[in-house]
Amino acid sequence: MSIKQHPFSLNLYITIISVVVFLTTLWGVYSHFSPVPFWDMWDGCLGFFLKASKGDRSIWFAQHNEHRILLSRLLFWLDLKYFKGVGVFLVCINILIQLGTAFVFVKVVSKRVKSDVYKTALYALIFCLLFSWVQNDNFIWGFQSQFLFVYMFALLSFYYLGEYSNKKKKYHLALALFFACCSTYSMANGLLTFPLLILQALILRNSKLSIAAIVFTAIAISIIYFQNYNKPAGHSSIVESIVQHPFFVLRFMCAYLGSPFHPVLKSIHIATVAGGIFIFGAGACGYLIIKKRLLDSVNVTMCIFLLFILGTAFATATGRIKFGIYAATAGRYMTPALMGWVTLILLSFLNRASLPQFIFKCAKFALICMPALLLTRQVKAFEDFSETAFNRKVAVLGVAHHQYDKTYFDRVYPHHSRIVPTLNRSIDQRLSVFASDWIKYNFDMISESSIQPDPCMGNIEATDPFQSGDSIAYRIRGWVWDPKTRTVPEVIILADEENNTVGYGISGEPRKEITKTVAGNPVNTGWVAYLLKSNVKSPISAYALTDSGLLRIPGVPVTFNDTFKVTSISEWDGEKPSKYEIISNEWKKEALPPQNELKDVQKLFGSWVEGDAFIGKIELIINASDDAKNLIYATGPDSKLQDIEFFDMEGKSLSRFNLPNSKEGYTKLSLQWNTDQNIKIVISDNGNSWGQWSALLIP
Structure with a gap:
C-alpha cells in the first residue's frame, strides 16, 4: 500500500521530516549566530535605543520605512538594557514567535481534526513549513521579530473573533481587537488586519455592537498610525504600479507566493507558476466554501488569514516591483508564503468531504511533496558561517578603533556616513558588540x-x-x-x-x-x-x-618605505591616468567578462582572458617626472589574489598589497614618491575562481 493511501505511513513520513527540519533549523540558528549588528539593526536598534535613552518618547512610534515597529522596539530596548545587546535574546524571541504561530495554527484547527486520520501529518506539516530553513533570515537576524509578529498577531486576532462568534464571550472580542492592534504596530501590512476583521465579523453574522466596536477601534488605530506619516522614498506608488504595470504586479505576486520553491528548484519560472497555482487554489477553495455555505468559524478564520497573506503579497508587489522579479524571492518573504501554503493545505483537508476530490488530491500531493522538497534545503543549515562571522567582527573591530574599512563594513551596513553618530555613541557607551572583550x-x-x-x-x-x-x-x-x-x-x-x-x-x-x-x-x-x-x-x-x-608570529616584519606611499584610494572622477610604458603584458585589450558595466572598455587591458581561471600579470613603468601619479583600475566581485607590487629601478620592492575591491566601477589609486627615479609596477591576477579578474585603464 502506497504512502498516499495509508494514513499511518503518511503521518509517520511527515512527522519524521518535520522533526528533522525543526532540529536542523535550530542547529542552523545556533551555528549562524553573530553578535555583530547587521543592516537595519544599526539605526533600528542601536540608533533607536540611544534616542530613547535620551528621553525621546516619539522614537517609539516613529516610522521605520513604512512601518511602525513599536513591539519590536520594546524587544530591542530589553535586549540592549538587560541582555548586553548582542542579539541572543532577539534570536531566541524569533524562534519563540514562530513557535507561537505554529501553536496558534494547531489551536485553530484542533477541534476539526480531533478524530481525523491525518491529524498527525497536518500538525507536523505546520511545524515543518514554519521552520523550513529557506526563511532563515527571519530566524538568525535579530531585527526580524516584527516580520514574524505581524502574522502571529493577525492569526490570533482572527482566531479570537471566531471564538467570539461561537461562545459570545466579551473577552474573546477584546483579545481579537488587542491582537489586531499588535499586528498593526508590528508591520505596515498589519493595517490589513482590521478591515479583514470587519469582513470576518460580517460573514460570521456577529452582533452590530461587536462590529461597531471593531470599526471604531480600526478608525482610531488608523488615525494614530497615519499621524505625521511620511511616504518612504524609493518605494513605488501603489496606483502607478497597478495602472502602469498590472501584469508585472501579478507576476511579482505569483513569484512571492511561490518563493519557497525558488531556492530548492533554482527557477524563478517554477516559483511563479507555483504562486499562480496557489492563487488559483485559494480562490477555488474560497469560492466553494462560500458556495456550499461551509462558513463555520474555523473555515472563515482560515480564509480570512489567506486573504491577509494575499493582501500582503499584493502590497509588497505594488511597492517593490522596481527592484525586479527576483526581489519577490527574498528569504524573508518566504515566511508568509509558507504560512499561506500551510493554510491552503489545511483548508483542503478539513473540507475534503465537501470539496471536489481533485482539490483534496492536489492538497495531498502538496502535503507529500513540499516537506520533501524543503528538506533538501536543510543541508544549508550546516554551511560554514565562520567566514561571514569573521568578516562582521573585523568590520566592527575597525570602527571601534576609528578605522572605517569599507571592504568589511559594507558587509554589515552599506551607508556608513548615515550612522557615524550612532557608531561613535555606541563605542563610547560600550553598547552591544562594542562591550565584547575581544574588541579592545x-x-x-x-x-x-x-x-x-x-x-x-x-x-x-x-x-x-x-x-x-x-x-x-x-x-x-x-x-x-x-x-x-x-x-x-x-x-x-x-x-x-x-x-x-x-x-x-x-x-x-x-x-x-x-x-x-x-x-x-x-x-x-x-x-x-x-x-x-x-x-x-x-x-x-x-x-x-x-x-x-x-x-x-613568523614572517617578515612590516616596513614602510619613506620614499613611496599611497596617498588616496577613491572612486574615479574622470581624471586621466598617468602615462605609463608597458614592458610586459599577459593581459589583453578589452578582456572583460560579458555583461560588465564598465565604461570605456575599448581603452583598457583586462585579465579576463578566456574566463576567470586565467592567471597572468601586466608590468609597467611610470615616469617620476609626471605631476599626477595615479592608476585607474577595476576588479571583479572577488578581488582576492589581485595583487599590485611597486619596485624601484634596481628591483627593490617598495610596497605590495591586494588591489582594493572596485565593485562600483573604476577606482583611482593615487601615488607619491620622493625620488627622481621611475617606478616599476606589477599588477598580477593570481586568482582562478569566479569573479577574480582585474582591468587597467589605458591613458
Whole structure:
C-alpha cells in the first residue's frame, strides 16, 4: 500500500521530516549566530535605543520605512538594557514567535481534526513549513521579530473573533481587537488586519455592537498610525504600479507566493507558476466554501488569514516591483508564503468531504511533496558561517578603533556616513558588540618578559592600504596556529621594535589551504589586524596573545618605505591616468567578462582572458617626472589574489598589497614618491575562481 493511501505511513513520513527540519533549523540558528549588528539593526536598534535613552518618547512610534515597529522596539530596548545587546535574546524571541504561530495554527484547527486520520501529518506539516530553513533570515537576524509578529498577531486576532462568534464571550472580542492592534504596530501590512476583521465579523453574522466596536477601534488605530506619516522614498506608488504595470504586479505576486520553491528548484519560472497555482487554489477553495455555505468559524478564520497573506503579497508587489522579479524571492518573504501554503493545505483537508476530490488530491500531493522538497534545503543549515562571522567582527573591530574599512563594513551596513553618530555613541557607551572583550586591547606597550621564546606557527602575509575617511590606513593579514595547545589564538597584537603597541587584530578567517597542509589541520587560522597609530617606527612585528603570554608570529616584519606611499584610494572622477610604458603584458585589450558595466572598455587591458581561471600579470613603468601619479583600475566581485607590487629601478620592492575591491566601477589609486627615479609596477591576477579578474585603464 502506497504512502498516499495509508494514513499511518503518511503521518509517520511527515512527522519524521518535520522533526528533522525543526532540529536542523535550530542547529542552523545556533551555528549562524553573530553578535555583530547587521543592516537595519544599526539605526533600528542601536540608533533607536540611544534616542530613547535620551528621553525621546516619539522614537517609539516613529516610522521605520513604512512601518511602525513599536513591539519590536520594546524587544530591542530589553535586549540592549538587560541582555548586553548582542542579539541572543532577539534570536531566541524569533524562534519563540514562530513557535507561537505554529501553536496558534494547531489551536485553530484542533477541534476539526480531533478524530481525523491525518491529524498527525497536518500538525507536523505546520511545524515543518514554519521552520523550513529557506526563511532563515527571519530566524538568525535579530531585527526580524516584527516580520514574524505581524502574522502571529493577525492569526490570533482572527482566531479570537471566531471564538467570539461561537461562545459570545466579551473577552474573546477584546483579545481579537488587542491582537489586531499588535499586528498593526508590528508591520505596515498589519493595517490589513482590521478591515479583514470587519469582513470576518460580517460573514460570521456577529452582533452590530461587536462590529461597531471593531470599526471604531480600526478608525482610531488608523488615525494614530497615519499621524505625521511620511511616504518612504524609493518605494513605488501603489496606483502607478497597478495602472502602469498590472501584469508585472501579478507576476511579482505569483513569484512571492511561490518563493519557497525558488531556492530548492533554482527557477524563478517554477516559483511563479507555483504562486499562480496557489492563487488559483485559494480562490477555488474560497469560492466553494462560500458556495456550499461551509462558513463555520474555523473555515472563515482560515480564509480570512489567506486573504491577509494575499493582501500582503499584493502590497509588497505594488511597492517593490522596481527592484525586479527576483526581489519577490527574498528569504524573508518566504515566511508568509509558507504560512499561506500551510493554510491552503489545511483548508483542503478539513473540507475534503465537501470539496471536489481533485482539490483534496492536489492538497495531498502538496502535503507529500513540499516537506520533501524543503528538506533538501536543510543541508544549508550546516554551511560554514565562520567566514561571514569573521568578516562582521573585523568590520566592527575597525570602527571601534576609528578605522572605517569599507571592504568589511559594507558587509554589515552599506551607508556608513548615515550612522557615524550612532557608531561613535555606541563605542563610547560600550553598547552591544562594542562591550565584547575581544574588541579592545588597553595596553600601550608589551613587556619583553611576556614574549615567549618559542614562536607559534603562522605568517605575516600582506599589508593592505585602504581609505579611512580623509586618510590612508593599513590592515595587515596573515595566519596563526599554536601547535602546543592545538588552538588558534584569538587576539593579535602589532608592536614596533621598541615594543610599543601600534595595532590590534583578531583571528577566525577560514584558510582551507592551511587546514590541508599544516599538521593538526587547524581551522579558521586567518587573521586581520589594523595599524592604529600613524608615523610608527618600522619594523612592525605581530604577536598572538595566549594564556601563557605573547607568541611571535613568523614572517617578515612590516616596513614602510619613506620614499613611496599611497596617498588616496577613491572612486574615479574622470581624471586621466598617468602615462605609463608597458614592458610586459599577459593581459589583453578589452578582456572583460560579458555583461560588465564598465565604461570605456575599448581603452583598457583586462585579465579576463578566456574566463576567470586565467592567471597572468601586466608590468609597467611610470615616469617620476609626471605631476599626477595615479592608476585607474577595476576588479571583479572577488578581488582576492589581485595583487599590485611597486619596485624601484634596481628591483627593490617598495610596497605590495591586494588591489582594493572596485565593485562600483573604476577606482583611482593615487601615488607619491620622493625620488627622481621611475617606478616599476606589477599588477598580477593570481586568482582562478569566479569573479577574480582585474582591468587597467589605458591613458
